[in-house]
Amino acid sequence: MPPRQPSDLPRGKAAVPDVYTAMRASILDGEIAPGTRINIDAVARSLGVSQTPVREVLQRLEGDNLVVYNPGRGYSTTPLLDLPELRSLFEFRLLVEPWAARAAAVDRLANPAGTLEKELAGFRDAMKRSSKDLRQDLVAHDTRFHDAILAASGNPVVRHAFAQTHCHLHTFRLYPADVDGAITVAEHTAVREAIEACDPERAEAAMTTHIRNSFDRFAKAFDGELAPLEDSGPPRRRIVTG
Amino acid sequence: MPPRQPSDLPRGKAAVPDVYTAMRASILDGEIAPGTRINIDAVARSLGVSQTPVREVLQRLEGDNLVVYNPGRGYSTTPLLDLPELRSLFEFRLLVEPWAARAAAVDRLANPAGTLEKELAGFRDAMKRSSKDLRQDLVAHDTRFHDAILAASGNPVVRHAFAQTHCHLHTFRLYPADVDGAITVAEHTAVREAIEACDPERAEAAMTTHIRNSFDRFAKAFDGELAPLEDSGPPRRRIVTG
DNA sequence: AGCGCCAAAATCATATAGGAATCTGGTTAA
DNA sequence: TTAACCAGATTCCTATATGATTTTGGCGCT
Structure with missing residues (x-):
């Protein structure tokens, strides 16, 4: 891995929004395979920012259930829904x-x-x-x-x-x-x-x-693996507020 | 404000869990009044950690709806429910x-x-x-x-x-x-x-x-300010999966 | 007096550095 | 062959420094 050289990137300028959309799109497009770990440093390099905003974005993506966090072991993309x-x-x-x-x-x-x-x-x-x-x-x-x-x-x-x-x-x-x-x-x-x-x-x-x-x-x-939703049973009472 | 002096805190040791519980308790107890802004630096000093873990905790508290974030203007505690x-x-x-x-x-x-x-x-x-x-x-x-x-x-x-x-x-x-x-x-x-x-x-x-x-x-x-929830109207169909 | 503008201070947001934990592979012993 | 162990390297996590932004207090102008 090449040594990190001093960056001429601007400091204190908002980078999070761009990083967020970029990472979100990466996960949705499957560029990062579901269930694999995410290397913070690699992502930071590829997007041309430092690790700090990448970590912040990962925390937001955790709220979207797009990544999961294991303390001490970093972030992974969530596996697809079963x-x-x-x-x-x-x-x-x-x-x-x-x-x-x-x-x-x-x-x-x-x-x-x-x-x-x-x-x-x-x-x-x-x-x-x-x-x-x-x-x-x-x-x-x-x-x-x-x-x-x-x-x-x-x-x-x-x-x-x-x-x-x-x-x-x-x-x-x-x-x-x-x-x-x-x-x-x-x-x-x-x-x-x-x-x-x-x-x-x-x-x-x-x-x-x-x-x-x-x-x-x-x-x-899913070719029959997925049984249809059923709708049956006694009626429920409606809930409304005055 | 006193100048920041080099800290002898340990580096790279997990501080987030403690900071999380401390800040959560502070907000619930009302130590930080609802609806007021949170000074990251002040919190970091009072808890004896740097700003980085405090920011991380604030992002998690945002997921709990205990703080709200305004880009460029920092975090505030959420006002009480009306x-x-x-x-x-x-x-x-x-x-x-x-x-x-x-x-x-x-x-x-x-x-x-x-x-x-x-x-x-x-x-x-x-x-x-x-x-x-x-x-x-x-x-x-x-x-x-x-x-x-x-x-x-x-x-x-x-x-x-x-x-x-x-x-x-x-x-x-x-x-x-x-x-x-x-x-x-x-x-x-x-x-x-x-x-x-x-x-x-x-x-x-x-x-x-x-x-x-x-x-x-x-x-x-609330002394009559809160009208009771009502329950009326036609029955709803029940939803069940097979 | 009231409103708008400007400099100084406070505060946020990111870059970089370094300590601590985890992972990797190769070796040795059972 | 398998399992355990131990450097070396990788990666995470926090500390600190600094640029960018917002807020504040004061001055001059209408």
């Missing part, structure tokens, strides 16, 4: 997102007109552009659409808890081809229309359908 | 925890015998000891009891999402006297018995009751 974890993730979505869609349809004030449509338009535009990073663009718009509904639910705690799971991010990492643009647009539109029509029942149902279908599209890729 | 946020927190709990109690009652295998009883015993013991940090002890046991149920639900994603809200921590920070030991033990026992009897309906209902009562105990302290 099948039970993927199922748990969709189960969580089924618990939270239909509830949020219902709440958004009830509380129309929290849902400024055009917000959802704007995200849908972004999704459609990205599909037409079909850029080099099409998949990443679509996932970003998908994420924002769902977050907009969580925001419209009026419950910041639920929204934050959902955002922190980074479900789209991990889904994308596991199987990038999940996004089937045309079908996704149609299902999103159904959710949007129900919310804007202030129809809580239909909004909740549309969201449930969307999540189930998304899971099924996934399951096909 | 009433809408507290309501949102309990709304989230009503969404997740009764679901988890039901799942734990269904999937008896994920709930090893004695796990819940052990946490209850710890709670009772802490009450008898009535140590100096009684409230903190009770909150810790309460947190672990609820986490045990989330763990028994068999869904690690939901468990993690719930844990990351640190609801007990923020509740405790807002109003330490919430914990009414005897009543809490009784309500916890009802939940435990329903789960161990494999009675999903009763488990879900017991948990719902416990959370509502806990919220009501809070509301009393």
